[in-house]
Amino acid sequence: MTLASLTKPWAPMSYGFLDASAKRELRRKMVKAVCVPGCQMPYASREVPMARGWGTGGLQVSLTLINPQTCVKVIDQGADDSVNAASIRRFLSRVSGAPVTLDTLQADLIQSRHRIPEEILREDQVLVLQVPNPEPLRSVQPNMSIARQMHGDADYGRMWLQLYEQIVRSGRVMQGASYPSMVNGRHVMTPSPIPRWDVPKLHMAKHLTILSAGREKRIFAVPPYCRVEPLVFDDVPYRVEDHAGLTCSRSGAKGFFMNEVPQDDGTSAFELSDSEYGVKSIRRAEGDPVDLGDTWYTNGELTK
Template sequence: MTLASLTKPWAPMSYGFLDASAKRELRRKMIKAVCVPGCQMPYASREVPMARGWGTGGLQVSLTLINPRTCVKVIDQGADDSVNAASIRGFLARVSGAPVTLDTLQADLIQSRHRIPEEILREDQILVLQVPNPEPLRGVQPNMSIARQMHADADYGRMWLQLYEQIVRSGRVMQGASYPSMVNGRHVMTPSPIPRWDVPKLHMAQHLTILSAGREKRIFAVPPYCRVEPLVFDDVPYRVEDHGKLVCARSGAKGYFMNEIPQADGSSTFEISDSQFGVKAIQHRMGEQTHQGETWYKDGELSK
């Protein structure tokens, strides 16, 4: 036996960039997060070649889950072609050799910043959401030690009071993105800064959703077929953004979440936020062969 036989050949980096110890820890924390839906799990967030706050949490989860056969899709607020989405997609492909795609239906792993695709995800797909601030109680309790004790006691009275005050002052709940939601009837979580439109997509979804905050070093999850219920009062129903009647100026599609595009004359036009779904709608309109999956919404109404 020689020393050379006990060592591995030198490599410039581990597969998938992260070292084996980091991946083991992340896998353990992901399993714990799945077992206790909505509960934040601390982890030792590693350095990756991008600034904290730009998706390092989601990137570490993706690097842990990826393998050479994983088909990867990365979107940034619905767009596949933004600088952030293209950079992360290129990095994942370079360090793993995994194929990439823009099509939601072809992807095995979808990393997203602040949006959930319009097409319904399958059981064999994983959605990784980037989270800037994982603590839903921060607005009502800035002391994180006390906030964690409140989570342990399921003490969410201050959050209900905050929503009540919004109704009293404005006549409706003013909370937009990051709408606080009860997961599995126990933990309140912030579902990343996704719009209210996307929160119902997490309720009893077939796919696994993992939410990770690299800067805050917290990870939590929504397992498949798990209840995710926005905090609402019985007499004030939950309302999504009123985009059901908006029409996409490029594709003519209607009934989906739209981006508003200001025009020089002061007016606005609208485009589908999910860029690849908008491309499919354009191809379908032009008579090209394309496969559009079932969508969460139809004509602005939740279909599932």
């Protein structure tokens, strides 16, 4: 045995950019996160060629899971063509050789910021969500040491009190994105900054969801077929955004989550937040053979 036989040829960087040690740690933490759904696992967040707060947590998870056969889709607030989404997609492809796609149905790995696609994901797909603030108790307990002890004791009374105060003051729960949700009946998590519209998509979903915060160095997961229940009172049901009566001005699709676009005359137009689903709807209306998958919502009502 020689020293040369134990070494590998020099390379400018490891496959997938991250070194082997970083990938091993992330894989261990992901396995732990899957075993304890909703529980935050700390990890040593590595440096990547992107500023913290712009998706470094999700990028590290994607770099760990990716291989040359993985078809990758990247979303930024529902859009595939934003600067952030295009940059991350191009970087993942360059460092891994993996193919990329805009179609949700063709993707094996979907990295997203703020949204979950409208089409229902399969069991063989993985959703990676970028998380800016993984701690749901931060607004009621700024001391993170005490907050982690509260998680250990399942002490979420302050979360319920916060929701109750919102109802008393405003007549309804004012929490929009990052709605606190109970995972598997044990841990309360903040499901990324996804809107209330997307939270029910995590409940008993077929796919694996991994949520990672690079700046806060925390990772947690929602395994397939796992209960995700928003915190609600028995007499105040959970309500999603009322977009059932809105129609996309470009594709004509109706009953999905919309973006409001102010017009010069003071009115508002609406466009489908899931940009690729809107493009596919337009192509189908023009007669192109397009495969539209089943959706979580139909006419604004949850169908799954």
